[in-house]
Amino acid sequence: MSRSSNEPIHLEKNLEMNVETIKKTLGNSADLIVRKSSIGMIENQFAMMYLKGLVDDDQVNNNILRILELNKKDITTNLLDAVYDEMIALTEIKKSPELDSIIKALLNGDTAVLLSDENQAILLGTSGGEFRSIEEPQSESVIRGSRSGFVENLKFNLALLRRELKNPNLRIDFMEIGKHSNQKMAICYIEGHAKPEIVDEVVRRLKTVDIDFSPDSGFVEQWIEDSNLSPFPQILDTERPDRVAYNLLRGKIGIIVEGSPFALLMPITIGDSLKTIEDYNQRWLISTVLRLLRFVSFYMTLFLPALYVALVSYHPELIPTQLLFTIAASREGVPFPSLIEALIIALFYEILQEAGTRLPRKIGQTIGIVGGIVIGEIAVQAGIVTPLMVIAISLTAIAAFTLPNYSLAIGLRVMRFGAIFAATILGLYGIILVFIMIHIHLANLKSIGIPYSAPFAPNYLGDLKNVIIRAPITTLTKQQTQPFLEPANEVEKTNGGSGTS
DSSP states (O other): OOOOTTSOOBOOSOHHHHHHHHHHHTTTOTTEEEEEEESTTOSOEEEEEEETTSBOHHIIIIIIIHHHHTOOOOOOSOHHHHIIIIIOOOSSEEEEOBHHHHHHHHHTTOEEEEETTOSOEEEEOOBOOOOOOOOOOSSSOOSSSOOOOOOSOHHHHHHHHHHHOOOTTEEEEEEEEOTTTOEEEEEEEEBTTBOHHHHHHHHHHHHTOOOSOOSSHHHHHHHHSSOTTOSSOSSEEESOHHHHHHHHHTTOEEEEETTOSOEEEESOOTTGGGOOGGGGTSOHHHHHHHHHHHHHHHHHHHHHHHHHHHHHHTOGGGSOHHHHHHHHHHTTTOOSOHHHHHHHHHHHHHHHHHHHHHSOHHHHHHHHHHHHHIIIIIHHHTTSSOHHHHHHHHHHHHHHHTOSOHHHHHHHHHHHHHHHHHHHHHTHHHHHHHHHHHHHHHHHOEETTEETTTTTTTTOGGGGGGTTSOOOGGGSOSOOOOGGGOOSSOOOOOTTOOSOO
16 A cells, blocks of 8 residues: 555554564664563553663553553453553553554653553553663852752753742743754743743744754854844853843743753843843842942953053053053063964963863863963063963953853954954054944844844843842842833733732
8 A cells, every 4th residue: 555655554454563663663673672571360461661771660560560460350341541541550552553653752751551452552651761860060160059950851941930930821932943962941930920932033043953963052042142243142051040031021932942051032132141040039239239240340351452462562651651651671581573473372361261161170170270370470470471461361360250251251352353453453543443342232122023133222221230230139029021012912821810010
């Protein structure tokens, strides 16, 4: 019988044939376990199939195999219905006659039970196996706050989010990405807080994702962001469930991808990249000072080396006289102009930082010490660079470390070289030109259609109390949705929900 290529393949009423078809589809893989037995004293046989390492062995052995083998009930109805309705005590259970659905379920960690003389399989939710336990987030240091971080298991991550956010209006929708990996992805938002138009836009963009495999949520981030040419991150990544919960209450949307411990938050503004959830765990005055320091560090990372080059090359009259004499004396033995000097020391620091990141932690610390001595002392003694340039680049590197978002910090490190070249050509006028260009870019940039420069442009005065400064917590008791994310019409809460906060 001819069959269309789009027509699904169904099981036959032959147990052995069905088992062989599934084994053949999976290429007789060594991790495919097939266990055949009989249901109690009944002659009807069954086959249990699963992929080793993806299932919870206790559930498979005790809740399925043991129950079926020891069953002594009289079967008065259809055997398939009896097993489905009465024998197996699992919450996730369904039937399917289609081979593709069965294969997909096996790859997701489910167990398939096939019965003799039946053309349907019973699919049981037994996913489990070994995965990384809860640890402190690696990319976001925690001083005061929850030390639970996301792991690579999607179900576990969603459970962590539910523990942080016990809200009946939390919505979780599933999608799949990856032509060959078929990874699950969860879209999380709070109904009544998230703007429906933004939710629809995120879903639309996710449906356009056309990749074979997504080893991390970064693939999804790059695919759906508004501008892939911008050095600024338009989607926020985090390992912290409490940060995701807080931002969902602010009207944002979260995406969690199977196999990645980094959740994505969108839409965001430039201010979101400079905040941390710990700002709300400290007194408002301390948190405000820390936020101001981050904004200062933002501009130091961009312009401090360029400012040195501009002052030395074009505007020495702006340097205090005593300091000018010191700089002139230190530059007597340096054979390079200030541009080459800045590029050499900045490039050395970038190489050193990348080496420290990629090497094992213990070795990375050693490389940092050795590299610091080489760049900071030997390079000065050799007359390659001046001490003041080393200080400028060192302060720039330290300023970049204060930024809580790695994607933002590395983007600023790249733009820093452009500022150095502009300062070399036009001096302070070049720095001012770069400053204007960056802020024009920020004003035009969008994150899922939302202005990236909000609440500065467009201006929302009420939201400024939680951007550059962090107002007293008594004024932030209501987790209000940001004005540019607020739904046009409030959605009625489900049972158990309160009025819109």
